Amino acid sequence: MxxxxxxxxxxxxxxxxxxxxxxxxxxxxxxxxxxxxxxxxxxxxxxxxxxxxxxxxxxxxxxxxxxxxxxxxxxxxxxxxxxxAPYKYAELEDIFKSAEAKGTDPFILILDKIEDPHNLGSILRTADAVGVDGIIIPKHRSSGLTSVVAKTSTGAIEHVPVVRVTNLVNTINDLKKRNVWIFGTAMEGDNYREWNAKGAIALVIGNEGKGVSPLVQKQVDQTLNIPMVGHVQSLNASVATGILLYQAYASRNA
The missing domain is CATH 3.30.1330.30 (Ribosomal protein L30/S12)
Structure with a gap:
């Protein structure tokens, strides 16, 4: 030990x-x-x-x-x-190995500067529940794998590989070369309930306040929108992620 x-x-x-x-x-x-x-x-x-x-x-x-x-x-x-000991981050290849071991197409989540460790922990918990093969986060201006994240994830941190990268745009381009289709969120995006999430996919979730950064948004193949009729036209990052991940799960397992 x-x-x-x-x-x-x-x-x-x-x-x-x-x-x-x-x-x-x-x-x-x-x-x-x-x-x-x-x-x-x-x-x-x-x-x-x-x-x-x-x-x-x-x-x-x-x-x-x-x-x-x-x-x-x-x-x-x-x-x-x-x-x-501090949590060890995975490599990008580990995500593809996870999908291969399950005999499924890669199901990836990309978090663009999620800063609140409680949000990251909750997202990890949902990601584990729906079978996400791995999460990608940036090294800078983003919550890392801390004890707060571990506690909030209620153990999911032990099962979902988390990859930390220097440049999200470069990583997304690498994913595209491996035939991964990139989805993001935007107010003018397509209704998420019509989302076809089959195949190798990656879903981008933006920062709690600023959303997906402009450079990352330019790399997205299709944008999705969660319709809202209330006075507040935004959702907590972990809540929005949960809604979209379960829609992806439903689509992939239809």
Missing amino acids: QNNSNLDESELVYGHHSVMELLKSPTANQRVNKVLVQKGLTSEHIGEVVKIAKRDRLIVQDVPKSKLDSITDGGNHQGMAAYI
């Missing part, structure tokens, strides 16, 4: 679902530095976590509830947390 004495260089994951998904992941032995459980707290969930951690010879430490409250900033830790 990797034992990193400088825990300031580690990420923190807490809560039953997040810790369990972490411990069940194939890379747990390489990434988990220490598992913390609340002293004096006995529950089926605590026993399950301790059993798996000890089976895999991970360090398990009993700590007071006040310690868990402090390191999670009062979060709902459910009596458990784990320090882990």
Whole structure:
């Protein structure tokens, strides 16, 4: 097991679902530095976590509830947390390998400067639910894979490859060379309910406030629109992503 004495260089994951998904992941032995459980707290969930951690010879430490409250900033830790090495990003090729392993066409999500880690975590959760093969994010002005993202994703971060790239436009052009059709969102786009999402596709979701950047928008093959009749003509980024991903899922599995 990797034992990193400088825990300031580690990420923190807490809560039953997040810790369990972490411990069940194939890379747990390489990434988990220490598992913390609340002293004096006995529950089926605590026993399950301790059993798996000890089976895999991970360090398990009993700590007071006040310690868990402090390191999670009062979060709902459910009596458990784990320090882990920073999340490792995937390579673009891993996305295509994921699709090939499932025998399906690549289903890719591109996030153009999503800054809120809670949005990224929620998007990861939905992406896992609908079978997205991988997510592509830019290195700059974008949320990375943090403990907040991990917690919000409730374990999905362990199952959806995330690729971080220097230039989204260049990456989109690489995808096009591999016959991936690029979709984006725009007010004047086609109704999303008529979206044919079959084949190798990538969906671009823009920044929470500014939307898809102009240079990226120019690379999109087709734009989609989510009709709205209310007074507020915009949706939270993770909500819009969820609507579009489930439409894509329905189209691809019709």
